[in-house]
Amino acid sequence: MRLRAIELTNVRRFAGRRASLTGIGDGITVLSEPNEFGKSTFFDAIHALFFEKHRSAKGPVKALQPHAGGAPEVAVVVDLAEGRFRIAKRWLQRPQAQITDGAGRMIAQADEAEAWIDRLMGGDLAGPSGLLWVRQGVLGMEPDGSSTDDKRERERGLTARRDLLSSIAGEIDMMTGGRRMDGVVDRVAEALARLATATGRPKAGGDWARAVDEVTALAGEEASLRPRADRLSGDLARRAEVQRSLARLTDPQEAARRAEGLHQAEAAHQAAQAHQDHITQAEAARRLAVLDADQTMREVERLQDLAARVEQARVALAQAKAQASSARSRSDDLGLRDRTAASVAEAAAATTRDLRQRLAGATRSRAAQAARTQAAALQRRLERATALQGTLDANQGQRARISVSAKLLEAAEKAQAALDLARARAEAQAVTIAALPETGAVASIAGQPLPDGPQPIYAATDITLPGFGVLRVDPGQARGAEGAAEVRKAEQALERALASCGTDSLTAARSAWAEAQRLDASIAQALALMAEVAAEGIDALRSALAKATAEAADAPDTTDDADALTAALGQAERAEDEARAAARAAHDLAVTAGEARAATQADQRTAERRLADALDEAGDPAALAGQIADLRSRLPALAAAKALADTALAALRANAPDLATTTARLARAKGAVDQAAKDAGRAREDLASLNATIAALADEGIEERLSSLTESRAEAEARAARYEAEVRSLIRLRRALDDARTKARDAYFGPVLHELQPLLSILHPGAHLAIDDTSLLPAILTRNGQAEALDILSGGTREQVAILTRLAFARLFARAGRPVPVILDDALVHSDDDRIEAMFTALHRTARDQQILVLTCRQRAFAALGGERATVQVDVV
C-alpha cells in the first residue's frame, strides 16, 4: 500500500476547512512545516481512519473534533496492487465510511467498508500490515471501555509508549500473538490456577482438590462403615443359623428320642455290671484255692531246707576247727624266724658304725700333714714379698719428686733454641762497642768490666772509662731495640719451661729426666717380681699362712690306713643292708601268719554259732521229719480244688458283656441329653445377644448409609476424573501456546535482525543489536566489541535504534510483497548533526522499495534529507 493523498475536513484546527496533503511520492516524502501547522493532526487523522470505526465515539475520534463541533472527516488516497482507492470516514454526525475506486465508483460503504479496511490492515506476516508509526501513536490495541480497569490499562499502555522502544514491543507482540495471546494465556493460567498447583497437583481449595478430598473422605467413611455393615450381615446370618439350631434342640420328638436312648443305655450298663460282679467272686475263690496249695507246698519246702541246713552247719564247723589249728602252728614258727633275723641285722649295724669312726680319724691325720708342708712354703713367699715391697716403696718415693717429663724437656729445649736465635738476631742488629784498652785500663759498665770483643748495646749505656769518665752510648730507637725485646721474650719463655721441669737450667733438667727413667725401670722390675711371689697380695699371703698353721696343729694320733678302712667300711655296709632286708621279710611273714591265725579262729566261732542256730530252729529231728511227711500227703486235694475254681471262672468270662462299651454308651446318651440342654441354653443366650446387636445396628440404617456413601464416592471419583482431564487439556493448551509463541518469536526475530543489520551499520559500522527474549525490545548494542545495554545509552542513540528497527520491520513487509508506509512524526529530535545525516542515509536506503512520510517542524535540519516535498492546501468548505 502506498499513500498518495490525505484530506482532512473539519478536523481540529481545520474547523470548517479542508486541508489536503498531496505530492506523496514512492520514496521519501517530507512535510516540513512550522509548529502549530497541524502535522500531528494529519498523523492522528490517518490513524483514526484506519483503526477507528466510523460509528465510534471514542476518545481518539472526539479528539479530532474541532472546538466548534461538527463531524470530522478524513480521507486518504492509496495505491494498492488492485489499483487506486479512496478511503473516507466521517464520525460523530451522520457517520459514514466509504471506499471508492480510482474511477470514483463506490466499492463498499458502512460496515462493508470497515471490513474492507480490516482486510487491508490484516496482513500475511502474522500481524497487521498497516502503517508503521513512529510517534507516541496508539495502535488500537489498548482495551476499550470506560471501566476503571480499562482506563488503568489504557493509561499504562500509553505511558509505556512514550518511549519509542515500547511501541516496537507492541508491534512485535502483535506478530507473536499480542495481547490476544496474552489474554488466552492468562485465562488458561487462571483456569489452571483455580484447579491445580504449579506442579499439576490438585490445588487446595479448588474444585479438583475438593473432589479428591471428597473421594478420600467418603472412602474413609465407607471403609469405617463397611465392617459394621458386614457385621450386621454376618449377625443376621448367624441369627438365622442359631434360630434353626434352637428349633432342632427344642424339638419334642428329638428330646424323646434322646431320653429313650439314655434309658436303654442305663439298662445295658446295669446288666453288664452284675455279670462283672459274678466274675469278681469267682476270681476270689480261685485265688483262695491257689493260695492254700501254694502255702502248703512252701511249708514242705521250708522244713526240708531246715533239715539240710543243720547238716551243712555240722560239716562247716569241723572244717573251721582244722584250719584254725594249722594257722596257729605256722604263726608260731614264723615268729621265731622274725626275731632271729632282727638280731643279725643289729650286729651288722654295729660293725659298720665302728669302721666309720676309725676312717674319720685317719682322714683328719692325713690333712694335718699336708697343712704343715703348705705353711712352710707360704712363710718363704711372705718373707720375699716383704723385702720387694720395701725396695719398691723407696724407688717410687724418689720418682715422685722428679717433675720433668719428656714433653716438658722437649719444650725447654725448644725455648733455649728460640732464645739462641733471638740473641743472634739482636746482636746482628745492635750497636756494638769494643774496648781496646790500653794497658791496665779497664772499661766497665755498671761496675762490671767490659768483656773483650764487640759487645752489643741495646739501650743507652754508660761506660766508665778510667781516666776519661763515663762514656754514654745510646743506640736510639732505630737499631737494636726490637731485637732486645725478642731476646727478653725468649728468655722469659725459657724461664717458664725450666720452672715446669723443676730446674733452673737446661742441663739440670736433662739430668733429672735421666734419673727419672732409671727409677721407672727399677719400679717396673720390682712390680714384676711381686706379681710372681705374691700375686694374691701380702695380706692374703699372711691369712693363708695362719690357716695352714692352724690346720697343721689339729692332727689326731692314729696309725690306721684310711684307704684300707674305706674298703672295709664298704663291705660292712653291704652286709648290713642284706641283714636288714632279711629281717624285714621275716617280719612280714610273721605278721601275715598272725592275721591268718586270727581269721581261722573267727571262722570257727561263726560255724559254731550257725550250728547252734540251726539246731534251735529245727528242734527235734524226728518230729521235723514227721511234720514234713504230713504236709506232703495234703498236696493232691489242694490241686483238685484249684482246677475246679479255674473252670468256673473261665465259664463266666466267656459270657461276659463289654462293660466299657456299655459305660461309654451310657456316657454318650447322658452327654447328648446334657449337651442338648446346654446348647439350647447357649443358643438362647446367643439369640438374645444377636437380637440386641442387630437391633442396635439396624437402627443406624447402616446398609442404606453405606449405599449412599458408595454412590457418592463414585460420583466424586467421576468428578475428580473430569477435573483431572480438564487440567490435562489446560496444561496441553498452555504448552501449545508457549511453544507457538516461542516458535513465532524465533521465526520473526531472525528476519528482522537480518534487515536491521545493514541499516545499523550505516550509523555504527560493525555494530550488532540483540533483542531481549522477554521484553521483545532491542536490548544490547555491541559496538567495537563492547556490549552496552540500550537503556543506558543516550536518548539520541535509543531513538535512532528504535527508528532503524521500525525501518527493518517495514523492509520485512516490503520483501513479502506488502509494502506499508512508514510515518515519522517529529522523529529524530535527539539526534546530532552527524547522526542525523547517517539516519537520512538509512531512510534513503529503506526508501528504495518503501514509502516514508516524514512530518517535521525542523525545516533546516531536514533540508538535507532530500526526497519529495509535500504541500498542504487549505480550503474553506
Added chain:
Amino acid sequence: MAFRFLHSSDLHLGRAFGGYPEGIRNRLREARHGAIGRLAAAARSGGAGVVLLAGDTFDAETPAPETLRHALRAMGDEADLTWILLPGNHDSLAASELWRRIAADGPANLRGVTDATPLDIAPGVWLLPAPCTQRRPGRDLTEAMSAPTPPGACRIGLGHGAITDFSGEEGAAGIIPPDRAVRSGLAYLALGDWHGQMQVTPATWYSGTPEPDGFKHDIAAGALLVALDGPVPTVTPVATAQFRWRSPQLDLLAGDDVAQRLTAALPKTQARDHLIRLTATGRLPLADRAALEAALDRIAPDYGWFQADLSALSVVALPADLDQIDHAGALRQAAEVLLAEAGDPALSQPERDTAAAALSRLYALAQQVQA
C-alpha cells in the same frame, strides 16, 4: 364378581442416590416415598382393594429406621387398602430384622409374606407367594406356587426374580419358568425384579417400578391394575411416576443445526422432573461444538439433573474455525498443532482427546478475548 387388585414392585424405598447432588437426591428419595400414595390412589381409582408388592419394597435389608417407619405409616394411612409385601432379593427373608420389625410395627392392613404358605386374601381368592429366602436363592422358588388350594379357588402367584436373566446383554434364561402360571394353575402371576413394565404371557406380568430410579428403562413407569374377570386377566397399566429419566443421544455432523437438534432431543415440558443424561457423538466444527457447549450450559439448570457426555464428539476444525482463533501467528499455530494432534493416529486415544479438548478450549477462549 371380578377380583381387582393393583400389581406393583420394586419401590426400593430408602435408595440413597448418593451419586447425585443433594437437591435432586432428596427429591428422588421423596418421590419414592410418594409412590406409596400414588399407588394407593391408583388402586382406589381402579376399584382395587388389595395392592400386591412383588418384592424389593425396600432397597436394603436394613433400611434406615425412619425409612421403614415412614413407609409403614404411609401404608397404614391408606386404611381402606390391604398391602401385601413379598420379600424380594433386596429385602429377602435373610433380612430377618426387617421382616421382624414389619411384623412388629406394621399396620393392620399390611401383611408381610414370610413363607410360601398360600394366603386367603379374598373370598375364593388365594395368593400363592414365593418369598425370596436369600438375595440369590439359586433355585426356583415359584415351585411353591403349585401348593393345593380349595377347589375352585382363584389362584394368584406372587414372585420375584428373573424369567429372563437381564443382567447379561443377551437376556439368558432365568430361573422362573415362563410357563409358571400354567404349570401351577395360576389365574395371574405377579412378578417383580425387572424395573421396566413387561408382559411375559397374558397372565404373567412384570409391573416394573412405580418410580424409576435409573436411565435403564426409558419409559413412563407405573403399576398394573389387574381384573380377574375372565379366562384371561384384564391388565391395565397405570402411570404413577413423578420423575422421568431420559438418555437422549445426539449424533451430530457438520452442517447440523445443533440448537434445533438439541431442542428436539430434550423434553419440552416439566424439565424440573426430568433427569437427563445426554450423549453426543459424531463430529462437529469447533464453532458448532462451542455453540453446543454454550447451549448445554444454558439449558442444564432447567432440569432436575443434567449431564452431557461429549467425549465421543469429535472436533472438526474448518479453516474458518481456525480463522476465528486467529488468521495467523502464534495462536493460529497453536491451534493447528492441537488439531493435528487430535487426529494423529500415532497417539493414544486419551492423548488425542486431551488435544481435542485443548483445541476446543482455545477456540472458546479466543472468542472471549476477542469479544
